[in-house]
Amino acid sequence: MGERRAARSSAPKDGDRRIGRRALLIGGAAAAAGTAVFARDELGHLWWRVPGVEKPRKEGEVDFTGARWVSASEANWRRADRPDDYGIDMVVIHVTQGSFDSAVKVFQDPEHGAASHYIVRKDGHITQMIRELDVAFHAGNRQYNERSVGIEHAGFVERASSFTDEMYEASARLTARICARYDIPVDREHIIGHVEVPGTDHTDPGPHWDWDRYMRLVRQARTATARADGEESV
């Protein structure tokens, strides 16, 4: 864990903010100022500020087929237009420290101040409460919130029985789908626990979460997704 933490902390931080500021400073000269990729990023940020150009949304729409939609309180997330305004390159794994129903309830509570995109139940049922387009307040770290999708698992970190076969399998399919959608590598640099977010005092998903098993399932599901989508390679 120590090594992984060190590697991540050396990665550039606050990239989105920097690009945003840069775009503001150089304005219309953006295209002349750097590489094509950079210019496209800057244009993306500027376009996002123009009203009416964000992606269309439909009430009740989910990003993962089969998930049930229950909206979180608007106080627990921030409207965005990802991945155009903020790139998504991470999935953060959480454990609720409570029942599935209590997690749904607190995410609907504006006083709670936090919520994840998804909650996975013991039987494999998945509820989505925040669109992947939007920034959920789940990691306790602004940059990590902006770049990630948060998945809660109903249960308790100290209770091994919280984590069932159905839960691992459903969550792995969800994570594989997210990785496919945003071209996120299936590895432990990009699929992390809340405990690994810099500055956090949270310990989830805890010692009973079987990372080897989970990553194996995500890789399998990712390969199956790629085949179904007719990708050349994974």
Ligand SMILES: [Zn+2]
């Ligand atoms: Zn957490």
